[in-house]
Amino acid sequence: MxxxxxxxxxxxxxxxxxxxxxxxxxxxxxxxxxxxxxxxxxxxxxxxxxxxxxxxxxxxxxxxxxxxxxxxxKEFIIKRTKEIHEVMQAINNTELVDVCFLLDCTSSMQKYIDEVKDRILETVKLLKTRFSFLNIRLAFVGYRDLDLSEEEQFSILDFTDENEFYTFISTVVCKNGGDACEDVLGGLQRTINLNWQQPVRILIHIADGPSHGRRYHDLADVCDYYLSHDDNGAIGYRLIHELVELGVRYFFGRLAHHTDKMIEQFTTYTEGRMTIEQIDVGDFKNLLPFIVDTITHSISRATVSLLKNYPVLEENPPGTHNTSKSSIQRSIVFDEKEPIWANIPPKQVKVIKYECNANLRCKEVIQSLTLKVADNPFAEGALRLAYYGSMLFKGQWGKFVLKEYKSVTNGENTKEKYLEMLDCQTVADYLAQEFNKLSPINNSTAMIKKIKFIMTKLVFMPQGGEGKFRYYTMERFIEGAYKKFSNNIGYVNYQDPALTLQAFSHWTYERTNGEMIVVDLQGIDIGDHQTYLLTDPCIHATDLKRFGRTNLGKAGMKRFFQTHVCNIICHALKLKRNKYQLDEAPIKWDSYFVNKWKSTLFTSVAKK
Ligand SMILES: [Zn+2]
Incomplete structure (x- = not known):
């Protein structure tokens, strides 16, 4: 070449x-x-x-x-979409409800039966506005006294729709009861015989007289023609246990103190496996709100326990999933008292906090802090344990709470999960700060309270070998009565509708052009300062890769609007109606309930 x-x-x-x-x-x-x-x-x-x-x-x-x-x-998004679909399906199933009215049908009770009849259609309509997938079936068991023919002693309608129920109850007539006691146990037996099918099962029992039998009342002997009825309690015990087995939630509308001993007995029979919730119906105006709240409460509770189980599923590898406390992989000793800080050595730890920009993107900021943490937790939630902590800041020790996930994997997954939480709170707080600066179009400013999210940091506590950490979140310790105002699937606390918070959620959707909505609002209402101090929010976002498993994406946003009724603050902020919102008629009903029904009985609903 x-x-x-x-x-x-x-x-x-x-x-x-x-x-x-x-x-x-x-x-x-x-x-x-x-x-x-x-x-x-x-x-x-x-x-x-x-x-x-x-x-x-x-x-x-x-x-x-x-x-x-x-x-x-792509695979992740497909997986999440599938999971969200399953969650929504399960949530919709909690809106399949069987409600049985068990009513004493002796003469003094006619006005209560009439009240149920007059209000039932309106009640179902209202419930359907609160729960968009509500499928409710109603049944009726009316009982009178012993020694009548079956037809005379009971009026029974098995589960059916509200219209048939209405027609039936219109024919029920109260008859004189003879003595002061009635065949309550016979009524319970007929209730158990009904065709219970739906996942949420509610028994609403209203009576002014106790069951026959000495063990069920303190009335004079002449008031009970069958004093030896259910002498050893075997019948009552069996019936209550059958209700427990059926998974029925038992609510008792109390009209007189004569029934107290009976309910006490029934409660003993449950052996702690069922709570009989008692409420004074007294003035019969309370009856409809009682029914609405009972059903609302039952559905909310069912959805909450469902949501509680979902994150647990995620924390355990498939096949080992167990929702009971025994699944906690280490034994936990609780110490409710604050520790003596002098006995606890301080540690130098690395912490991460998040900072958010106007595009709602967060960046990590790494700090070094001096910290003391109690050895044992003082409380536990569904997923996390809470520890007392103390942090040195500008020469002063301040009180903090540290929270740790119960399942101890401490791998990168755990860290990711904590960071998702930080991301969520930081974005929510950024939006809250913007919201606090808004000036509404009219003089409703006085009604709008300020919103603040308690900021959380991620603590890397060195443990064991080099580079190994135990992770905690850390936030300021705040004392006050903790309240749940909404959750991430459209639940609204109707006892305390917190107008500002409902409007805030709606506003976050508009502010982000429909890309996010901040929900699951809970925390402390600092009345004096007109401020809500909130913690652990959820964000539904179109970006399913952010904010962890409580981000239900567009399905979650839809769910919010299905139960959201725009209030005076939404109007003052000129927020746009969403296509999933119902008409505004429920406002009338809701104000009716809020005004007439201030019982605190159900305020413990839905704590995460
Ligand atoms: Zn609104």
Missing amino acids: DKKSVVLPNIPSKLCDIAALRQQLDAIERNEKSNINGNISLEKIKKQCDMLQKETMDKLFLTTQKQLDAQKS
Whole structure:
């Protein structure tokens, strides 16, 4: 080969071109071993060849990596969408409700039966506005006294729709009961015989007289013609247990103190497996709100316990899932008292906090803090344990709470989960700060309270070997009565509708152009300062990769609007109606309930 004819070939772009170039190179090398000039150009080609090969390989690797990432992300979104669909399905199932009215049908009770009749259609309509997937079936068991024929003693209608129920109850007539006691146990037996089917089962029992039998009342002997009825309690015990087995929630509308001993007995029979919730119906105006709240409460509780189980599922590998307390992998000793801080050595720890920008993106800020943490937790929630903590800041020790997930995996997953929580709170607080600065169009400013989210940091507590950490979240310790105002699936606390908070959720949706909504609002209402101090919010976002598993995406947003009724603050802020919102008729009803029904009985609903 003539050395002068060596020309650098065109720049190859593919691996096969490079291989060809190599071949060419080898040929030149063989032919021109002794030629120095040739070797110089040879070196040149060699270098170029090496460089090109590296570049091409890098490019290939990058493309593959990008494709892999995109594939991973796609798979994740498919998985999350499927999970969300399942959660929504399960939630909708909690709105399948069987309600049985068990009523004493002796003469004094006619006005209560009439009240149920007059209000039932309106009640069901109202409930349907609160629960968009509500499928409610109603049944009726009226009981009178012993020693009548079956037809005379009982009026029974098995589960059916509200219209048939209305027709039936219109025919029920109360009759004189003779003595003061009635056949309550007979009524319970007929109730158990009904065709209970739906997942949420509610028994609403209203009576002014106790069951026959000495063990069920303190009335004079002459008031009970069957004093020895259910002498040893065996009948009552069996009936209550059958109700427990059926998973029925028992609510008793109390009209007189004569029934107290009976309910006490029934409660003993439950052996702690069921709570009989008692409420004074007294003035019968309370009856409809009692029914609405009972059903609302039962559905909310069912959804809450369902949501509690979902994150647990995630924390356990498939097949080992167990929702009972025994699944906690270490034994926990609680210490409710604040520790003696002098006995606890301070530790230097690394913490991460988040800072949010106007695009609602967060960045990590790393700090170093001096911290003391109690050895044992003082309380536990569904998923986390809470510990007393103390932090040194500007020479002063301040009180904090540290929270740790119960299942101890402490891997990267756990850290991710804590960071998702930080992301969520930081974004929620950023939005709250913007919300607090809004000036509404009219003079409703006085009604709007301020909103603040308690900021959380992630603490890396060194543990065991090098680079191993125990993770905690840390937040200021705040004393006060904790309240749940809403959850992440459209539950609203109707006893304390907290107008500002409902409007805030609606506003966050508009502020983010429908990309996010901040929900699951809970915390402390600092009345004096007109401020809500909130913690642990959830954010539904169109980006399913943020904010963890409580982010139910568009399905969650839809769920919010289905139960959201725009209030005076929404109107003052000129918030737009969402297509999923119902008409505004329920406002009338809701104010009716809020005004007439201030019982605190159900305020403990739905604590996470
Ligand atoms: Zn609104």
